[in-house]
Amino acid sequence: MHPITIIGTGLAGYAVARELRKIDKDSPLKLITNDDGNFYSKPMLSNAFAKNKTAEALITTPVAKMAEQLNAEILTHTEVTDIKSLNYSKLVLALGAKPISLSDKILSVNDLTDYANFRNVLKDAKTVAIIGAGLIGCEFANDLQQYGNFQVSLIDPISHPLGTLVPPEVGQSLKAALENIGVKFYLEKAIKHIDSGYKLTLTDNTVLEADVVLSAIGLRPRIDLAADLAVKQGIIVDKYLKTSADNIYALGDCAEVEGIFLPYVMPLMNSARALAKTLAGQTTAVNYPAMPVVVKTPAYPIVVSPPAAGIKGKWKIEADKENIRALFYTEQQQLSGFVLTGTKVAEKASLTKQLPSIL
Ligand SMILES: Cc1cc2nc3c(=O)[nH]c(=O)nc-3n(C[C@H](O)[C@H](O)[C@H](O)COP(=O)(O)OP(=O)(O)OC[C@H]3O[C@@H](n4cnc5c(N)ncnc54)[C@H](O)[C@@H]3O)c2cc1C
CATH class of the missing domain: 3.50.50.60 (FAD/NAD(P)-binding domain)
Incomplete structure (x- = not known):
């Protein structure tokens, strides 16, 4: 039997594998990555000095341990150049995004x-x-x-x-x-x-x-491997995370789900939970509740739940010195996004509950 195959061992690839193993311990599982496969949390890259961590210290689980925990084969330092060359029962693309480059001389930090x-x-x-x-x-x-x-x-x-x-x-x-x-x-x-x-x-x-x-001018979804699949900003997937091809799925920074591109951790975790069930034979749609993002600027704490792209409306802003509560209302007066700063970040949970689901 060909394995369920995941390309990419970032947060998205590993999250699907972990979620799958909670409900299916035995199906053959293979992960392929062109990096070293060690597990780390990417958001830590931009506050590693505050946490006093070097690159090496950011690795929380080495690749060998990941393979053992997941009961999976993990091929590292292996670049997939053509998905047709793979034998799989189901294929998951968790390819991430690559930094937009201004010049070869300038560094960017994405892994x-x-x-x-x-x-x-x-x-x-x-x-x-x-x-x-x-x-x-x-x-x-x-x-x-x-x-x-x-x-x-x-x-x-x-x-x-x-x-x-x-x-x-x-x-x-x-x-x-x-x-x-x-x-x-x-x-x-x-x-x-x-x-x-x-x-x-x-x-x-x-x-x-x-x-x-x-x-740090932005990231572009990696879509090169998806040449035969429907792509727009990212690899196009439906609410089941399915691409335009049967048995091929995508999630994380490389994918746009029902036209929504959200390159953050919470959306990929929600996607991973749904996709794992689908891979285990129980077709499940992803659900996106409002998912605020904490901006890691300790000099000025901020939480953002941006309104959906293109939605018309107005910000209503209340400020108590530098502590701001900004609420975004649609033309129909529905609360559809917020930004909280300083002491107001404490209102995150209560405001999140008032927001409509994204998907
Ligand atoms: C500095 C920084 C800070 C961030 N902070 C936050 C935050 O605070 N909160 C938040 O929600 N989000 C944050 N994000 C975004 C979040 O980290 C990403 O959304 C998430 O990590 C994306 O995971 P991914 O698995 O989709 O992609 P990636 O982590 O990019 O993983 C892609 C994987 O695919 C592999 N791959 C790609 N192409 C191939 C190929 N052809 N063959 C084999 N392997 C391949 C790569 O080697 C890698 O293993 C931050 C991002 C950055 C860069």
């Missing part, structure tokens, strides 16, 4: 190997320039400035950090809090020219030099 490399170049560094003031850029800025003791500069063409996720009031307060710990902002400026990995000319002709430059 443990990247992080080990990053820590290595930081050894001799004092200053770090981060391109992109989104979630990951802001988290790294906070971590490196406050806990790593680097001088961090954060560059973005938008007018406030976390631009697309939060209303401007929240972005401005986050900016003030990060400035307060020493981060320097270069907003409403893009990169015009990169002389070497270390010298950046911005669109207003500011020249910025840093010992290390980190790009």
Whole structure:
């Protein structure tokens, strides 16, 4: 019998395997990955200085232990280049997303190997320039400035950090809090020219030099392997996580579920639970309740549950000094998203209950 085969051993691949083993202990199971297969939690990459962890210390379960726990064969350092070459009963694509690259000279951090490399170049560094003031850029800025003791500069063409996720009031307060710990902002400026990995000319002709430059301008789902499948932003799957081909499924950062692309941990955990049941023979639809994301900026705590993409409505903002409750109401006056900051983050659970399900 051919094995159930999972490509990818990130949080998504391993979550499906774990969930499957809770309900099916014996079906042959194979995981294939082009990395080393050691288990780690990717969100820890952007607060590892705060937790005082090196890349190696972030590994919570080595690959051999994962294989034993999962009763699975795990092929490491094995790049799949064509899914037609595989023999499987059911195939799961958990391929993740890859950083959008500005230049080969600029680092990005999207896995443990990247992080080990990053820590290595930081050894001799004092200053770090981060391109992109989104979630990951802001988290790294906070971590490196406050806990790593680097001088961090954060560059973005938008007018406030976390631009697309939060209303401007929240972005401005986050900016003030990060400035307060020493981060320097270069907003409403893009990169015009990169002389070497270390010298950046911005669109207003500011020249910025840093010992290390980190790009955090976003990730793109890995869809190369899905050449014969329907793809859009990510690999298109229905509510059963099924791709356009029979017996091939996808989840995590490489997939868009019923047109929704949510590259975060909670959606992939929900997907993994449903998909495991389907793989075990009990076809199950995924359920997405509202799933707030905690932004790991200890200088200014933020929880975000963004409204669905494209939905029309308005933010209603209440602020008590820097503590903000921003509620997003649709044109029909339905609460459909929120952002909480400072002491207001304590309201996360009660507000989440009031939000409609996403799927
Ligand atoms: C710095 C950072 C901080 C984050 N913080 C948060 C947070 O606080 N909260 C939150 O909810 N989300 C956070 N996220 C997002 C979250 O970590 C991701 O959504 C999640 O880890 C994605 O898991 P994945 O398994 O889909 O992808 P990945 O972890 O990228 O795994 C993909 C796997 O596929 C393998 N692979 C790919 N192509 C092939 C191939 N052709 N052949 C073989 N193997 C292949 C890779 O080697 C890897 O094992 C963060 C992301 C980053 C980068």
